[in-house]
Amino acid sequence: MEWLTRLMMPPVGSEFAKEIDFMYMGLFWLSVALFCIVALPPIYFAWRYRYKPGRVTPHITHNTPLEIVWTVVPLLLCVAIFFWGLKGWMEYAVAPGDAMEVQITAKKWLWQFEYPDGSRTINDLHVPVNKNVKFIMTSEDVIHDFFVPDMRVKHDIIPGRYTEVWFNPTAMGKHVITCAEYCGKGHSDMHGVLTVENDADFAKFLETGGTEWEDYFNGKDPKKTPADWGRVQYETKGCNSCHTLDGTKSKGPSWKGIWGKMETLNNGSKVLVDEAYVRESMMSPSAKVVNGFEPIMPSFQGLLKENQIKGLIAFIQSLQ
Amino acid sequence: MSTTSVDLQTHGHPAAHAGEHAHDPHHQHHFTTMEQQFDTSKIGMWLFLATEVLLFGGLFVGFGMMQARYPREFVEAHTHLVRWQGALNTVVLLISSFTMVLAVQAAKKSEKGKQVLFLGLTILCACIFLVVKYFEYSHKYEEGWLPGRFYSYKGDSIPACHAAPPGEAAAAAPAANAAPCTNGYATFFSFYFMMTGLHGFHILAGIAVLTWILFRAKRGEFSASYYTPVDLVGLYWHLVDLIWIYLFPLYYLIQ
Amino acid sequence: MSHPAELTAIPAHAHEHEHDHGGTGVYAKTLIGLLILTAITVAAASFDFGQGNVVIALFVATIKASLVVLFFMHLRWDKPVNAIIAMAGFLFLGVFIMFCLLDFNARNNYLPSNLHPVPDMPLAPGTAPAGEVLHTNPAAAAEGGEKK
């Protein structure tokens, strides 16, 4: 009967998917049986008791025991199915504690994935095989729905709230990610690719910081310059909580016009704000603190990827 | 209607009833008796009132859920409503319900003068209610306590920006770019204007039908044998009162 | 077959019964009761019972509403079918409120409401202009997520 399952269900991407397929096929055969019980007899009766002039029909108004049976038996069956479904659903609804967390931001009409180390990709999701992955999702505009048919999971993504979904992929290779909540013109094109790969490949993928940054450095799109990538980092890595862009003094020096300036440090010496200094300030910020500021900045050593540092430098450079 | 009531006679309706009720001009052809006609109208009216309950009910549910979402903002916004105005309107509406029920009683007893008097008093109360409402609304308008995107109150009681759940996410909130955040406050006044507005619209509609009934009463149309319209308008009017009975504590008292 | 329709079951003098109930005295007492309850609920509101204020206010309102329905709207003397209809309205409203609360009270996953527009990502062609699109700080979302 495996061929029938494959006929009706998408490829199996996880153990959970296997369970769902089993349940689906169970319900399928139950439905076939119930269909035979309720829908075939009328057709048979229509032939068996076809019209004969003068035939007298019996006056049977009801049969209480029979009616009780066909009320109670389906009720019990329903209770059983409910608990069966509940069991599977609990697995879907409660993510294991050790799961790797991936942020999903959905918007018309693309998926943005962000990994714990800050690597980001667009429409290109990589996960390691046989590891629990939890997705924390929110939307920037309308409701979307993260649907991975091969994993048998989906959940709506709601603006203003975050929702979660998780799976443990077992099938290596590529799987379809698709939007299942109507979101307008590009709804049916809102696809992503899920790549399930081994740990080594996944580590390599993370090392380069995902794939989104490449779009900003290949010069293809005039709206995506390295400086734009830097602005993204400025806003998402927390730089903006201490550094302003308009020249006003905050907890740290404003970035406006800082590039190429000679700054006086708190020990009285001077330093030129260039690539080397900016890099150093990110990695070991307390080494050279500009006069008038507290040495409160944390080190971003290991928190920023090379492409992100490059982006930030380009961004600061652009703020003249 | 006129053609159909002529048909009634031609179709040989059971003669006994026709004799009994002596061709009441208000008797519609498809009812056997006036009694049946009256009861049917009542059922119809009660069904209509049930739909009204659910119509307003939707707003009550919306209010409740939004209050659950923005408890702090709602309580704070509550304080801008003037309690004595709400209380005054409550008393006015209760009295109008009383005069309405007396008008129905007068109709049942075929007392024309009392009918006109009590209906007039009911309309008067309704107008007083609207006058108080007018002062309330214009105050809100001046202060900028308006629904949704028209909310423009600049008072000090509303902080620049709220985080919900309160306090927890404050750390994550970037200091820069904190536009004044009226979420919750604006929603409260949206509901305030929608619910009192819909209620006020019902008062207006009530004044219209009461006036119509008043004129018919003046012409002496209602008596013990036929007072259905007075009764039905009465039911409607009491429902308007009843909805206010819930609106009053929800908006003016819970602070 | 054994259930005669109501129209045949109504006795001829049923009409006269309508005059028997109610009366100015009953209505006046009802009004006084309503006014007293209004005073009580206003007075109760000036004390702080915490959540109790809501309960008291709605409880008193329900008593008042019952008085209006029973006496002013004659449901005390009216045919049962009208009472059933009236109750059905409130019952289904109760169902509506109850299930919505079942959802809302169990929720814990709102984003901080300090959403602000940040044009951090290029927009797909045809989307709304940047100012209208909300950006939520994913880091903030994650923080909220861990705090539930």
Added chain:
Amino acid sequence: MDQGIATSPHIGDRPRPKKNYLNETKGFWSWAATLDHKRIGIMYLVGVLTSFLMGGIFALLVRLTLLTPSHKLFGKVLLTAEQYNRVFTLHGAIMVFLFIIPAIPASLGNFVLPLMLGAKDVAFPRLNLFSFYLWLTGAIMAIAAMVFGAVDTGWTFYTPYSTTTDGPVTLMTAAVFVLGFSSIFTGLNFIATVHKLRAPGMGWFDLPLFIWGIYATAIIQVLATPVLGITLVLLMLERSFGIGIFDPRIGGDPVLFQHFFWFYSHPAVYIMILPGMAIISELIPTFSQKTIFGYRAIAYSSVSLALVSFIVWGHHMFVAGQSQLATVVFSALTFLVAIPSGVKMFNWMLTMHKGNIKLDTPMLYAISFLTMFAIGGLTGIFLGTLATDVHLTDTYFVVAHFHYVMVGSTVTAFIGGLHYWWPKMTGRMYSEAWGRVGCALWNIGFNMTFLTQFFLGSKGMPRRYYNYLDQFQPLHAFSTVGSWILGLGLFITAAYLLASLRKPMDAPDNPWNGTTLEWKTSSPPIMHNFEEQPVLEREPYDYRPVLVAK
């Protein structure tokens, strides 16, 4: 038409009266200002069938667009993505609000209900006419919205998409608001009528089961529709004033909208299916010439379905972000729906057992109903079950499921009922042979179109998709071909029914040997329904021969 009915107890052949409701008065205003429930029913019938035609054309257009992944027909792109979104929205909105909700209660119900009760009219004839004009106003507003660019929100108007998208969304929601009130007044009228205008001797358990079904429907119409009204008002205000209830940008909650919407729209599913079940409960005993099995069980199951329908709406939102507690509770309650539905199926089945079954067109539709409703109901189990719903919801599986319930069941019953009462309404018999052809094509076409979509859905094809993966193409093509057969069947049905109107009146008063009161008057009925106030002497569906001798 048939032999043997002359010996039946229920035949009452009288000479056809010269005057009937169709020719008693003439002219435009005699129809436009009529208070007669039969004429209002006919006007509704014309209206809903026109809407059905309109919605049907949009449906064929949707299917045709999905024939190939390139959406091309003779080298031209049939619909762009934006157009496609508008067309499926129009299909849904027209079919739901203009056609299927008023279809059975307002047209057939209006015509038959007072006749079955032995009444001269509905309780409030003027309100009845008013609700027809409300329907007409709503229809005109919907068409106006269509002309002004149409909306692309889907018939569910989910926020925040509906509050931010372009197009005349406000006008469209206003149209639906007006249509809602039309539905409320119809329901209100029917409840009052059933309570107070029953023929002498007719108790609650002597009511034909059609009346029970319509009565249960009316309860939902009256109690649920006002919430739709207020929901749409809130949506309009959100769009125009930003009141901050549904749009998260201004502090609202989109899931609250879904609660509001489904509080009405789930019971609305029963506004659609209960009248269909009601018709089937008439057709099966009549064409089996046998008393209904389990009268009370069917009557109670109608009312309990109506009541249960109010507490299961959350099953539309299992993955929509409602709390997990609510999800579990709603799933458990959802299974309650299965019980009364099952009870009805078993009762109909046992009614046919040992019957004397005439396979006339209405009965063929009734049997089609039984198979299609079985499929629609059983696939509902997949969706009510939490774990499988996660995979299946928002896919074509759902589309197929609700089409089996709304079209396969309700519309099948509607067409069956239309054939059943056609002689009564028009005084003419239609072509039986063509009727069978139409029914066969309907069955083949429908199952081809929608059985396929279960497979599409379980394979992971989301609904409301313009572009799809190439792997789904064969199934889509098969489904599209099915839709043509479906369309052909309906076209044939429309053709022979209209053709019958050109004949002189030839229908007997009681062509099917029915037992309910509408068969006691002439075909078509006279203006005030009955020559004399009918008095109920026999229970409905009483086919005992003992009484023939009497």
